[in-house]
Amino acid sequence: MHLTYLQAVVIGLIQGLTELFPISSLGHVVLVPAWLGGSWAALVHEESSSESPYLAFVVGLHLATAAVLVAYYWREWVRLIRGFVTSIVRRRIESADERLAWLIVVATIPVGFVGLVLEHSFRVLFAKPAAAAIFLTINGGILILGERYWRRERRRTAAAAAAAPVAPAARPAAMAAAVPGPVPEPPAPVPAPAGDADDATIDQDAQRRLAGIGLVSALWIGASQVLALFAGISREGVTMVGGLSRGLSHEDAMRFSFLLSTPVILAAGLLKLPDLAGPLGNGIRGPVIAGSVAAAASSALAVIFLARYFRTRTLTPFAIYCLAAGLISIIRFTVF
Numbered sequence: 099m100h101l102t103y104l105q106a107v108v109i110g111l112i113q114g115l116t117e118l119f120p121i122s123s124l125g126h127v128v129l130v131p132a133w134l135g136g137s138w139a140a141l142v143h144e145e146s147s148s149e150s151p152y153l154a155f156v157v158g159l160h161l162a163t164a165a166v167l168v169a170y171y172w173r174e175w176v177r178l179i180r181g182f183v184t185s186i187v188r189r190r191i192e193s194a195d196e197r198l199a200w201l202i203v204v205a206t207i208p209v210g211f212v213g214l215v216l217e218h219s220f221r222v223l224f225a226k227p228a229a230a231a232i233f234l235t236i237n238g239g240i241l242i243l244g245e246r247y248w249r250r251e252r253r254r255t256a257a258a259a260a261a262a263p264v265a266p267a268a269r270p271a272a273m274a275a276a277v278p279g280p281v282p283e284p285p286a287p288v289p290a291p292a293g294d295a296d297d298a299t300i301d302q303d304a305q306r307r308l309a310g311i312g313l314v315s316a317l318w319i320g321a322s323q324v325l326a327l328f329a330g331i332s333r334e335g336v337t338m339v340g341g342l343s344r345g346l347s348h349e350d351a352m353r354f355s356f357l358l359s360t361p362v363i364l365a366a367g368l369l370k371l372p373d374l375a376g377p378l379g380n381g382i383r384g385p386v387i388a389g390s391v392a393a394a395a396s397s398a399l400a401v402i403f404l405a406r407y408f409r410t411r412t413l414t415p416f417a418i419y420c421l422a423a424g425l426i427s428i429i430r431f432t433v434f
Contacts, residue, residue: 101155105131105138106385110392113159114166117363117393118356118400120335120416121423122237124221125230127156128329129427132227142227153221154373155386161367162393167360170401174305174357178202194302194309198357204313205320206361212324213362220327227431233330235424240331241417244339251345307346308354315344320358330424333359338413348408356401 109127117123131138141152168175181195182203191197224233311319319340326333334355341351373379374386 100137101141101152101382101385102137103385103388105141106155106382106389107392109141109156110159110162110389111396113156113389114163114393114396114398115400116332117160117163118167118334118397118404120237120241120332120338120413121420122230122234122326122330122332122335124156124225124326125234125237125330125332128225128230129227129234129423132431133427142225151378151382153225154370154378155382155389157221157366157370158374158386159367159389159393160363161371162390163397164360164364164367166394166397166401167356167363170398171356171360175360177305178357194306198305198309201309201311201313201316202357202361205316205358208317208321209323209326209362210365213327213366217327217366221329224329226329227427230329231424231427231431233328233424234420235330235428237331237335238417238420238422238424240325240339241335241413241420244342245413245417248342304350304353307350308357311344311346311354318344319354323358323362332420333362335413335416335420348412349405352404352408 109131112126112130113123115123116126128142131141177195178199181193181197182199184193185191185196185200191200224230319337322336322340323333325331325336334352337355337358338348338351341354342348346354374383379386
């Protein structure tokens with residue numbers, strides 16, 4: 099395979115960005131070269147073969163994305179690893195860090211097992227433009243359905259809370275407002291240290307919320323990653339939808355998705371290192387390094403953007419994009 103430095107950098111930028119955005123990196127590294135045509139489209143044909151240098155290159159780029167996620171959430175990983183080791187030494191699970199560490203371990207088992215058995219076969223079978231376009235459209239439908247379910251549950255919860263009677267403990271506070279005399283002012287909020295609002299790491303409150311989702315919910319969310327073996331289905335998208343379906347906010351669903359996907363992405367990249375070090379890497383190791391640097395740069399921009407975006411916004415724009423891009427690509431690669 100002839101992979102130029104320009105192609106490696108462009109594919110690296112696409113992979114790093116779309117791996118973390120809920121729009122499928124594998125789908126885009128198949129569809130974008132196919133749309134460009136020429137020598138770019140030849141890369142996609144290479145990926146469909148059983149021993150594909152392009153496939154090894156694309157999966158190898160996962161190491162760069164995983165490194166960015168580890169670096170961005172390093173405080174959380176330090177706490178989780180410490181909690182995991184401590185729980186083993188004590189032979190019991192007590193803290194939120196320990197519970198969350200074990201939830202991540204358990205939730206990773208389904209996709210780890212299925213990925214080891216079927217990952218290569220699925221990529222070879224479905225890493226084709228027409229199939230990727232179909233699954234990208236399905237990905238958009240999953241995001242839309244996830245958003246609709248989350249909004250319906252939110253409305254149902256709000257209606258139930260509005261209909262609930264006022265708790266007895268709340269009545270004295272309400273009655274106190276009618277009692278003459280000075281009303282003490284509530285304590286002023288303690289300002290957060292500078293930089294904390296812009297540091298999109300999982301704080302202790304979020305850690306406790308995620309640790310409280312339960313084993314069944316963690317397995318449900320983790321198992322949803324299996325769908326990402328199909329080119330066009332986004333790992334981050336389906337895990338976020340899984341989190342939303344279990345009652346998480348968009349921000350917490352994104353955080354849990356990134357924590358869950360980090361070991362999977364890292365393992366996928368590490369498993370391809372021997373291939374890149376062997377005959378499949380001959381002649382492309384320089385472009386692989388260039389592509390990895392590009393993937394790391396775009397992954398860093400993606401995680402910073404998404405950590406802020408999902409504080410107040412939803413998956414809907416990404417769903418619309420996937421539906422539109424997928425449908426247009428289906429027409430392009432099945433009709434013409």
